[in-house]
Amino acid sequence: MIDYLFEKIEREQELNKEDLCRLLALENPQELETLYNMADKIRKKYVRDEVHLRGLIEFSNHCRNNCLYCGIRRDNTKLVRYRMDLDEIVDTAVLAQKLGYKTVVLQSGEDPCYTVDKLEYLIKSIKARADVAITLSIGERPREEYKRLYEAGADRFLMRFETSNRALYHKLHPDSSFDRRMESLKWLREIGYQVGSGTMVGLPGQTIADIAEDILKFKELDLDMVGVGPYICHNDTPLAGSANGDVEMTLKVIALTRIVTRDSHIPATTALATLRPADGREKALQCGANVVMPNTTPMKYRAHYALYPAKICINEKAEQCSACIHRRIFSIGRPVSRDYGHSLKRKISV
Ligand code: 5AD
Numbered sequence: 001m002i003d004y005l006f007e008k009i010e011r012e013q014e015l016n017k018e019d020l021c022r023l024l025a026l027e028n029p030q031e032l033e034t035l036y037n038m039a040d041k042i043r044k045k046y047v048r049d050e051v052h053l054r055g056l057i058e059f060s061n062h063c064r065n066n067c068l069y070c071g072i073r074r075d076n077t078k079l080v081r082y083r084m085d086l087d088e089i090v091d092t093a094v095l096a097q098k099l100g101y102k103t104v105v106l107q108s109g110e111d112p113c114y115t116v117d118k119l120e121y122l123i124k125s126i127k128a129r130a131d132v133a134i135t136l137s138i139g140e141r142p143r144e145e146y147k148r149l150y151e152a153g154a155d156r157f158l159m160r161f162e163t164s165n166r167a168l169y170h171k172l173h174p175d176s177s178f179d180r181r182m183e184s185l186k187w188l189r190e191i192g193y194q195v196g197s198g199t200m201v202g203l204p205g206q207t208i209a210d211i212a213e214d215i216l217k218f219k220e221l222d223l224d225m226v227g228v229g230p231y232i233c234h235n236d237t238p239l240a241g242s243a244n245g246d247v248e249m250t251l252k253v254i255a256l257t258r259i260v261t262r263d264s265h266i267p268a269t270t271a272l273a274t275l276r277p278a279d280g281r282e283k284a285l286q287c288g289a290n291v292v293m294p295n296t297t298p299m300k301y302r303a304h305y306a307l308y309p310a311k312i313c314i315n316e317k318a319e320q321c322s323a324c325i326h327r328r329i330f331s332i333g334r335p336v337s338r339d340y341g342h343s344l345k346r347k348i349s350v
């Protein structure tokens, strides 16, 4: 049975939900190795060996939402809140470029304090001072705002749908609806952004069948980027005491996402590295991933951007993370990309 599925992958035939469920259930180490090797081969064929680095700037941990799993949710009063001012964000983007990153990812909670006027100024200032692609990860906004930010120079947008199980989505996100999230992703695509989305693996209440649906959804949405990380329990949330997502399951999802989506950009996520600091990112890069997002947030803020506990790199400076990431990538014989690492799915004019 499994050989039949491996053959299907080898021939690049489409996998259906049942196939994905079976593959997600694999536990035999030899079979897992076969799956990971196949994903690695497809990664090499479609996105080559280069690893793209995206400098992550976590510019505000204020959030108007109350997502049940998230450490920066509105009701977490234990968190020290911060906002970086615009010039400080621009300076950080310039530093990211000096470290060789060709993309900066501007990420925050859903923080209306950064009005569309301010964000426009921010994007234009970064583009004037640094030769980098800009990815936004700032959550849900009106269509008109997405459009203005794209016209100001933003290239890409990341917004995970977190789970394709509509009922689970609504349980976990009291302030947002599944349809609204899907509509926002559609707007972003229509406007012209390269669009990234993704999910967490091991959310309380999530099943294998849900995860198989997630992977089919990545394909259906024709995403340029797909980020998948394990759920990590934060004890200052309503999900306190729940189990963390499983590292091996996350690797299987990354491998199958590569096999199913072929040429999307897939990061080795920080959440995965947090549960497996020694070699989580290397493992992900060897079973389908081709992107790493080194933390570039100024040190004094890092510990406060606590989506989940024990996040790696909270005591490292941007320069140290850069050196660390380069070392890890070279250790597995992969080169670091020198270009922007735009989507391979559509023609991008810069
Ligand atoms: N564990 C793992 N990932 C998390 N995220 C938020 N909270 C957690 C958590 N507790 C992820 C979400 C979000 C991304 C920025 O971080 O998937 O989209």
Ligand code: FES
Pocket (backbone or CB within 6 Å): 294, 295, 312, 313, 316, 320, 321, 322, 324, 325
């Ligand atoms: Fe920050 Fe390794 S990436 S120390």
